[in-house]
Amino acid sequence: MKYDVIIAGHSFAGLAVASQLRGSILLIDPKPIGEGQTSACGTLLGVPQRLGLMDSVLQAHPFLAFHTPTRTERYDVQEHHFCTFDYQRFCEGMAGGTDAQILQAVVRGVEGDEVVTNRGRFRGTILVDASGWRGVLANSVCPRYTPRERMSYGIETVARRKGENLCFWYDPNLVPEGVAWFFPIGEESRIGVASYVGDGHLRPHLDIFLDSLGLTKANIHGGYFPWSFRVPTAGKLFVVGDAAGQCLPLTGEGIRPALYFGQACGRIIQRILEGKLSLRLGLDEYRAFVLHHRGLYRLLGFFQRLLVRGPVGMVNRLIALACREPLRSFILRGYVAYADPERLTPLDRNTRVNHQQRHYAPVIA
Ligand SMILES: Cc1cc2nc3c(=O)[nH]c(=O)nc-3n(C[C@H](O)[C@H](O)[C@H](O)COP(=O)(O)OP(=O)(O)OC[C@H]3O[C@@H](n4cnc5c(N)ncnc54)[C@H](O)[C@@H]3O)c2cc1C
DSSP states (O other): OOEEEEEESSSHHHHHHHOOOHHHHHHHEEEEETTTSSSOOOOOOOOHHHHOOOOGGGEEEEEEEOOOOEEEEEEEGGGGOOEEEHHHHHHHHHHHHHHOOEEEEEEEEEEETTTEETEEEEEEEEEOOOOOGGHHHHHHHHHHSSSSSGGEEEEEEEESOSSSSEEOOOOOOTSTEEEEEEETTTTEEEEEEETTOOOOOOHHHEEEEEHHHTOOOOOEEEEEOOOOOSSSOOOOOOOOEEEEEEEOOTTOOOOOHHHHHHHHHHHHHHHHHTSSHHHHHHHHHHHHHHHHHHHHHHHHHHHHHHHHHHHHHHHHHHHHHHTTHHHHHHHHHHHHHHTOGGGGGOOOOOGOOOTOOBBOOOOOO
């Protein structure tokens, strides 16, 4: 039972890694593909466009809106539309770009080259942790690899209300040290609140926010999302997506980075499998590639701290400035250029498999 590559987690990061690999690949996740959405699933429209996943898009957004206690600013993104998408359809589309085997199991950790799960042990030449903020493999190699105190926490619900813009509220009366959002998805909207300091007691804030909009909550989902960018290797492990703290501070955008770094990681691993690179050099190359992007993380981390600790008046003025020219174009260009969707590799339609054809890994009792 030895696989070329074993990947823990098959959400954005895990599927992006797998999409670049050929060989015997095992994806392990406790949930079926596309289940267990935590996210509001807002990203640049260029992402599903580039990957050939436009059928997952629920709504395109040419404007963002930022609400503060004293004003509302509209931010024009017509050059680079944002969108909201359907998590299940997106993940199923991504999974269609890989013929990896899938095992529904809980990964507990790693011992040597064996991944330990609640359904047996599985050996892999190369191991990847894409298990999100839990970092189940990385934490078992380096304890406290994903420190909880360096994470935001967010929850959201879906309500029947249409809208046009992706809206954000920076208002301490609604969520202290946090943000609230309203993301339209056609006939409905995803409405949520998050705390940058990881405060897990957000339900009363969500209730107040929904009340202010005249709405009531339905099912709630959410979780942690880290804002501490880390060295993305742990021993011989590749670590990708939220597990490596690749979610952006301030904006909380983690899907595009997970896909971008995930594909880069997958391409490097494929070269190792083809004998073009040693594992050691592959780990070094991936680490160097990821850390090359740390400037934006530092900058956004600085603005996140300012938002949490700075006087409300100053925060309001900064948001207003950022929404006007010439800063608006400058910020948007820089923000899109980082993890530019154009640099994603379109999914390989030739390897596409549908659910009926998918191989499920035999379980070791
Ligand atoms: C409320 C909320 C709203 C958000 N909204 C947005 C947004 O609109 N846009 C955006 O870009 N980002 C958003 N984010 C951040 C974004 O969701 C994450 O950055 C992104 O999902 C990271 O992808 P990932 O694949 O690294 O991790 P995840 O999507 O968290 O996936 C981790 C996977 O690992 C699996 N897993 C967990 N434990 C184990 C285990 N023990 N064994 C095996 N598998 C395991 C999970 O089941 C899951 O499939 C939001 C986050 C939250 C919490």
